[in-house]
Amino acid sequence: MIRRLCGVLRLRSRGGLLLALLCAASFAAVPVLALLPSLYGFAVASALSYLTDEWLHSKEPEFIGRLAAFRLNRIMRFLARTASLVILAYRLDATDGWLLAILLVNIAQFGLIALYTGLHRTIRLRRVMPIVVRNLDLSGIRIPKAPSALLYQKYLRRLLHLDVPAHAGVLAALWKGEWRYAGLGFAASLLLTVLAVLLLARHYKRSKRMPTRRQVIDSVNTQLGSYRPEVALYFSFAAVSQDFMYQVNMWIETLEQLDLRPLIILRERASFRFLGRTFLPVVCVPKADDLAELDLPHVRVVLYPGNAGKNVHMLRVAEAKHVFIGHGDSDKLASSNRVSKVYDEIWVAGRAGRDRYQRVRHAISNQAIVEVGRPQLAPILRHEQHTPGPLPVVLYAPTWEGWSDDDCHTSLIPMGVPMIRALLKENVRVIYKPHPLTGRRSPKAAAADLAIQDLLRADNRRRDARATASRVAGAKSELQRIQAEMDRLSGRGGRGDDAEQTRRARPGDPAAATEWHRLHAEWHRVFWQTRGPVRHNVILKQLPTLYECFNQADMLISDVSSVVADFVASLKPYVLTNAENLPDDEFYAAYTTAGGAYLLDRECTRLPAILQAVREPWHDPMAPHRRALKDYVLGPDRPTSMERFNGAANSLSDRAALHEWQRYLEQQALPGGPEAQQDLPGIPGANGPWGPAA
Template sequence: MTNARIAALAALGVGALVLAALGAPPLVVAALVAVAGALEVVGQLGPIALRSTLRTPDAVSRAAAAAAALAALVTTGVTAATVCAGAAAVVALGVVWLEGLVGYAWREATRVVERLPGYTAPHSLGARQQVITAGWYLAVVLATLTADGRSGELVLGLAALVVALGTAAAFVLVTRAAIRAKATVTARIAQALRSYDAPVMVYLSGPEGTEYQLGVWLRTLERLSVRLVVVVRETALARVVAGMTSLPVVSAPAMADLEGLQVETFRVALYVNNGAKNGHNVRYRELTHVQLLHGDSDKPSSYNPVTAMFDKIFVAGQAGIDRYAAHGVEIPADKFVVVGRPQVADIAAAAPGAPLRTVLYAPTWTGFNQDNDFGSLDPTGPAIVRALLARGWTVVFRPHPYSLDDARSLAAIEEIHQLLEADAAASGHEHVFGDRASSTMSIVDCFNLSDALVSDVSSVPADYLYSAKPFVITQVDDGPSDAFLDEFPLARASYVARLKEPGSLEAALDALEHDASSSEREAMRSYYLGDFPRDEYADVFGRAVEALVASRCPAPAAPVPGTPGGAR
């Protein structure tokens, strides 16, 4: 379910309980419960994962809906009909409680396994769960309607009890089947993995939204000549990833699940972040563990000491090696492999003498902590866009994906969208923003559409170096300029806009328009992105992965005399 649907579900259930407690007509309460039921059944049309705790919003909604039925019945008085309906509501509450206890079995039996050749699930629980959900809500609706006191209430009460008991029985039977199936799921996955014989595991773990970190690499990974399997620790994240790639995807939410995936065919594991659960997999020493990271920048995340635990660290250029030592993180030199930044291979080079007409504004996000907050979006983003529009430039606006989860950043994004809409109507400029810039187009598409860039300290300007086009990097604090350049060397190839210094943004945009730093950018391009010919650039990463796989393969046995290839 989407976050919006889950929130709506919780609001409907709690709303029904509040109205019932306030004495609202049972028909109104039943209507809210029915809408919640329809919403949940529709939300279960995709892969199923039962809730694991009563704290989750959909479980809260169900518990509140059943409690609403009881609250409505309390005001009606004791009759045979209300006793039956009350019993139905109690049974419904019991089912919600049981779900929290045995949800693990459902999740295990419905683990995400997509496009893994040779794997067949023990059975499908999706349709059964939808039937159980529909039956549960029907029982609660009937129990609530019994409180209306109209003729036929005994029939309604009995029907509610029968449906509730039938739903509970179905839940118990299906859960029993899921528990039995649980024992075979891991073995089936392991057998399919052995048959598929993929030497590379791509490991991902993180909170909701982390999929973009893998997305940065997917096109490159899908082009490799070796087979890969994507292993995702979080079930919800695995479902999202499965919809993003043609590669096989397997979820492994529990440690036992991950243990079961450690088949002998895997030789190399690739990682795209420093997620807290990476250590769960790095402990398997049969693999060569390789940190790729999802961006190569001067941010602290690109010289995190945790990276030292990996066997190999792939970096785009020498800058990726030097920044560790520059910040006191000592890592043996033989762990580093310069592979370029394959994602930039499709970035078009700047046309000589091309006029500056279109500028990409691609701010980063606020970061998980203050040390990683280099974002200009809040509160300066709208002012930056106004300055770009004032020069008559067409604007491409692409904020960081995580900015969409921050309230203050969202407000700035909305203000920028309004600015661009108003200017487009007034000037006729075809600004690019919203879903078109962030979803329909890739970041490379945005690079190629633009003539220049305004961004923050992040991997975006580093990647933009490949285009040889000019760019502005913002300095969001009021620290000394020299210290900023020392901390973030890439800024030496940019025009720095010190956002807390009056006039600095305009000065940087003036310099952008009359670009005179192309030679500095070229030198920095080799330093940050590797010194590889353009016609071979996209292949460097793949060769590095293939070499690691080959280094972990057992040496071929010597031919036996008298057999093909052996001496006679």
């Protein structure tokens, strides 16, 4: 019941649920204690409401969003406390003059907050740029500096809490019977609020000097003209970009190794904020009209990691070849979507991807499918490179619940919790890394997720891992230090809004990428070393990465997803969950990636026998099947995936240039001769890359 309630309220832990209940109780008690009246009780309940409210804002932001959905937002909570304070003063026989003063002060403060909100909104709208960049230098257009985080970020939460001196002063006056305390509190609250408004007003004047749309676009085109990008990665995924950014982040290192000059094009501001480390130029262009004004004459290949409606804004560029590269091979329908017919080519990892498209009969020609491997799998260690620890390490990485119950592929809901209990009885070490979207749609999935975390933490305590816990706490500051240095080298513009990040942006430094990779490896070394060889780990953040978890594991348990196809590269044993208890032959026939898998039934009765493949590697009958499946799903080891991917990009770029040259020659042959045709920038012709036309 508790876990289900946490899932419904979007609370991350039982501690969060306790604080949420305490917050609700304090807000309910405030008006009751005001009516009684009970001065001391009111003071305690009011203080609790402030403290728990602030704690929940910091630690449980999703719960605060849930409150707002029920019209219990910050302003309503502010008004409820103020109204209760007036009732308390009235019940304790405050004079009419002081009652009026309390009301007027709170009205004045609320009016100042409204003025502040208006200024903030105007500044924010003026600082919205048509194009946001990273690793390009737009210093020439002189973007004004953003207001400080204290004034600009989470401002309403801070301003509403400026009523604390006024409330404290009234309570002190009611207690002592001397209303000078109330006057001091009123003065402090009003002066602090006025000061905040005056400070923001300075930035309001500066915001008038923001560059125009035309200036921004022209400056971006000037920088792109100097860089001359030849291949673009294009990504769009609407309002949920933060959770789907793994789809583009997984391709960054591959892009950085191409012979062609890459550019990353994003369509949502959230995507830009959560883009990973890169020294490549990045442009975020939310509006289609602004995208159409980007000058990209040398881009010959456009890569698409996802299918989205806004892809059409780039697909209309006829001079380029458009390629769907996806974000991982799996047996889900998304990996063979009929929408893929709009692309010139579809790049898949291996023969399995080609066969998947041919089986669904979407009229996609065999020539349009190119096998390029999975370059991003290079960091995954092979089975023979792995050193086992004292306990078998099982990585449980379930997929999420999907957009509806009809396509729910996750094992979390039907068998996640009993499976973890069974694993704990087998005395193994568990690494639990759920999909980033787990629990976003289904309260049942959220509850199962929390239950698994509780089981693993409880078992850590049972194992008397106090020494390990001490090492983990001791390493926290070191990990934070390394993370801060990685963030500094990440290519991001630091804190601030999009305009501020663009103001600070400078060309990327490939040397910084080398140092970043060194720090990245050091972070993982410290993390795993301090966790020890027996402690379970719950991985909910970006670090440690999924592939680093692969390298720690002796075995994977997962659902039908691209995680399985990636893990196949390690050649280690893996398990697919068969939550519907399909007959083995039907399951193997339905899912290609099951070809090298052990199948786990819903009741987990097969688990002890499956774990033999780790404890006794000579009892691993699926090993030869995994070898064959790896070649089928991911392609051969030689040439490497990076070489195949790079070769495919170069070949397609050459073909695009050739087709453009042919179109140019056809234009030259039209009535009117070459003088009648306008030479397009970047297209072979009189000023093209092949020199003067003959």
